[in-house]
Amino acid sequence: MLNGQYDILFEPLKIGPVTAPNRFVMMPYANGHSYLMPNGAIGIREMRAEGGWGIIGMQLSEIDPTSDLSGLPYERLWDEGDVAVHAKSVERIHAHGALASIELAHTGLRSRGAENGYPAMGPSSLPTLKPEMPYSAKAMDKADIKRLRASFRAAIGRAKRAGYDMAYVYASHDASILWHFLSPHYNQRTDEYGGSFVNRLRLLREVLEEARDEAAGDMAIALRFAVHEASGPKRITCNGEGRDVVEALADLPDLWDVNVSGWSVDSTTSRYARQGYQEEFTSFVKQVTNKPVLGVGRFTSPDTMVSQIKRGVLDMIGSARASIADPFLPTKIREGRIEDIRECIACNICVSTELAGVPVRCTQNPTMSEEWRRGWHPEKVPATTAAQNVLIVGGGPSGLEAALTLARAGHQVTVADKADELGGRVRREATIKNLATWGRVVDYRLYQLQQMGNVYLFPGSDLDADGIADFEADQIILATGSHWLRDGQGRSNLAPIPGFQNAALTPDDVLDGAEITGPVVIYDDDHYYMANALAANLAAKGHEVHIVTPMPTLAGWMGNTLEQPRMVAELLTVGVRMSPNTTATGWQEGALQVVRSDTREPQKAIPGATLIAVTRRMPDTALSDTLTARGTAHRVIGDAEVPGTIQTAIYSGHRHAREILGSEPADRIFKRERPMLFL
Ligand code: ADP
Ligand code: SF4
Numbered sequence: 001m002l003n004g005q006y007d008i009l010f011e012p013l014k015i016g017p018v019t020a021p022n023r024f025v026m027m028p029y030a031n032g033h034s035y036l037m038p039n040g041a042i043g044i045r046e047m048r049a050e051g052g053w054g055i056i057g058m059q060l061s062e063i064d065p066t067s068d069l070s071g072l073p074y075e076r077l078w079d080e081g082d083v084a085v086h087a088k089s090v091e092r093i094h095a096h097g098a099l100a101s102i103e104l105a106h107t108g109l110r111s112r113g114a115e116n117g118y119p120a121m122g123p124s125s126l127p128t129l130k131p132e133m134p135y136s137a138k139a140m141d142k143a144d145i146k147r148l149r150a151s152f153r154a155a156i157g158r159a160k161r162a163g164y165d166m167a168y169v170y171a172s173h174d175a176s177i178l179w180h181f182l183s184p185h186y187n188q189r190t191d192e193y194g195g196s197f198v199n200r201l202r203l204l205r206e207v208l209e210e211a212r213d214e215a216a217g218d219m220a221i222a223l224r225f226a227v228h229e230a231s232g233p234k235r236i237t238c239n240g241e242g243r244d245v246v247e248a249l250a251d252l253p254d255l256w257d258v259n260v261s262g263w264s265v266d267s268t269t270s271r272y273a274r275q276g277y278q279e280e281f282t283s284f285v286k287q288v289t290n291k292p293v294l295g296v297g298r299f300t301s302p303d304t305m306v307s308q309i310k311r312g313v314l315d316m317i318g319s320a321r322a323s324i325a326d327p328f329l330p331t332k333i334r335e336g337r338i339e340d341i342r343e344c345i346a347c348n349i350c351v352s353t354e355l356a357g358v359p360v361r362c363t364q365n366p367t368m369s370e371e372w373r374r375g376w377h378p379e380k381v382p383a384t385t386a387a388q389n390v391l392i393v394g395g396g397p398s399g400l401e402a403a404l405t406l407a408r409a410g411h412q413v414t415v416a417d418k419a420d421e422l423g424g425r426v427r428r429e430a431t432i433k434n435l436a437t438w439g440r441v442v443d444y445r446l447y448q449l450q451q452m453g454n455v456y457l458f459p460g461s462d463l464d465a466d467g468i469a470d471f472e473a474d475q476i477i478l479a480t481g482s483h484w485l486r487d488g489q490g491r492s493n494l495a496p497i498p499g500f501q502n503a504a505l506t507p508d509d510v511l512d513g514a515e516i517t518g519p520v521v522i523y524d525d526d527h528y529y530m531a532n533a534l535a536a537n538l539a540a541k542g543h544e545v546h547i548v549t550p551m552p553t554l555a556g557w558m559g560n561t562l563e564q565p566r567m568v569a570e571l572l573t574v575g576v577r578m579s580p581n582t583t584a585t586g587w588q589e590g591a592l593q594v595v596r597s598d599t600r601e602p603q604k605a606i607p608g609a610t611l612i613a614v615t616r617r618m619p620d621t622a623l624s625d626t627l628t629a630r631g632t633a634h635r636v637i638g639d640a641e642v643p644g645t646i647q648t649a650i651y652s653g654h655r656h657a658r659e660i661l662g663s664e665p666a667d668r669i670f671k672r673e674r675p676m677l678f679l
Contacts, residue, residue, distance in 0.1 A: 062078065275297060
């Protein structure tokens with residue numbers, strides 16, 4: 001039972017002319033649905049409103065066509081024609097008692113000018129901020145500045161007409177023109193908009209004042225501002241101009257929404273930051289302003305949230321990822337169901353999908369982005385009318401997710417796993433240094449399953465085809481996972497590497513506790529976290545580690561989880577040697593034989609006492625092959641169907657379970673967004 005210790009999170013809060021029903025804010029995060037996919041995007045927002053978030057944020061919305069994030073899945077509020085879609089979104093949010101906010105932005109130097117054909121603009125004539133585009137930004141003249149201010153004002157008017165309760169003036173990260181004007185790094189002007197702090201602040205102040213004027217007390221105006229830049233030349237910091245900005249504009253916005261810049265430090269993974277990590281940078285804000293302060297910090301624990309408010313750090317708890325992972329987090333806290341919270345593991349798979357320009361996926365929550373198009377609810381599944389006896393072999397993420405989904409529908413579910421503990425790959429990988437948070441994937445599901453009377457869990461049960469037959473299940477699901485190859489076949493190299501099969505350890509061996517002696521050579525032809533996480537782990541235990549990869553950079557894909565630069569810095573700090581652009585041709589006499597990947601020029605062999613091959617995983621299909629040979633119907637899910645991320649395994653478990661429940665279209669054609677034809 002709760003003793004009211006979380007009540008403070010449910011106190012309403014006045015923000016200018018509006019009142020938020022509680023302290024939970026779904027941040028204006030990018031959800032991978034551009035303005036072209038409004039139905040799915042509304043589904044995401046409506047589900048969070050239903051789940052109890054007090055304010056629901058519309059993601060970054062361009063105010064006009066000169067802000068051009070070509071190809072990225074963002075929103076638009078360019079003209080009156082966009083208002084109706086926004087109004088529908090607001091209506092669905094309001095229906096659940098939440099407030100709706102919109103983040104209005106002009107992206108300045110981050111604009112690309114490729115789609116709309118207008119040049120990018122900035123305070124000065126500079127290269128645009130995305131290096132893959134060979135464009136420059138135009139230095140804005142007075143007429144451009146006037147147009148921009150008018151554009152912001154007009155967008156505020158449209159936001160009001162769409163029914164929003166709050167509009168953001170966005171001046172955070174390097175995706176805001178207001179930030180570019182403020183920054184002594186980007187702003188090289190010599191007129192009244194450049195030079196001194198007061199001059200660089202001028203545009204932001206004008207836009208804010210005009211936003212308030214246009215809102216005319218009908219809508220709150222929030223300022224999203226990064227009080228601290230973690231890196232870069234001429235930084236704005238919380239002890240310098242970050243603080244000066246808050247002091248100068250203290251009571252001008254109705255709400256301060258403060259964070260740290262850039263995105264990779266704002267959305268850090270659990271591997272690199274603890275919950276509440278932004279406090280040291282943002283805690284001063286409440287001492288400077290009388291207006292409410294909102295902040296983020298991958299909050300999932302209600303105790304931490306309460307502590308932030310009670311200690312006067314924040315007034316409102318902002319969440320992007322926690323709301324993706326558990327749309328019902330506020331409701332669960334209000335009802336005292338803390339154990340039911342599906343906590344975000346801060347893996348940033350969501351970020352990687354957004355960067356890929358597709359509807360956002362989540363490791364913990366397979367229903368993310370499926371609310372509208374597949375009708376998946378994060379807490380409910382359709383009840384079965386004919387309960388069946390389901391046997392699931394394998395209690396990794398896919399097996400546990402399938403079990404939970406089917407058990408919730410009312411089936412009798414048995415999970416058998418040969419390992420002494422359930423959890424599969426997640427249980428093992430969570431033992432790697434700084435990956436313990438990933439264990440939440442298993443903890444959440446196991447706890448839920450243990451509460452149900454129709455679930456039977458059997459760890460330590462190695463099943464073969466006969467054992468499965470004896471069980472006489474109505475449905476057989478194999479979630480038997482995958483294993484790492486030992487012979488060197490990887491992503492870039494599809495053939496065995498001489499000497500590997502007899503010498504190499506695999507990540508499975510290492511996680512099973514294989515003895516590791518002397519200097520370690522890790523060959524990474526996988527390019528995600530496993531090789532570098534093991535390297536950091538072994539280095540922390542005192543091993544000399546050398547990581548070798550055929551790719552030009554180490555684990556380049558981790559750029560998509562915003563972790564790559566930090567990971568390289570971490571390895572450097574713990575003394576791991578790195579050889580990119582280096583392809584292994586064999587393991588001979590205790591040394592990795594290597595050539596340059598680009599020229600194939602032979603390089604000096606890399607000696608080691610232990611070789612670890614982190615290359616590729618193969619599905620474990622032996623049991624499935626036997627069942628198929630016997631004509632026994634079954635399904636194969638998760639990594640056993642196709643090895644992937646933990647997210648894909650969870651998703652697979654969920655989808656297969658819904659297929660068994662009969663709620664998925666047999667032809668696999670789900671509801672989708674259809675562009676309108678004007679011809
Ligand atoms: P996924 O990511 O798809 O869930 P994992 O590799 O995490 O896959 O989990 C697979 C699980 O299946 C492991 O815990 C493993 O012990 C279990 N398993 C594999 N084969 C059998 C079997 N024949 N009988 C029981 N459990 C099995
Ligand atoms: Fe959290 Fe990972 Fe889900 Fe993103 S994908 S919300 S980081 S669990």
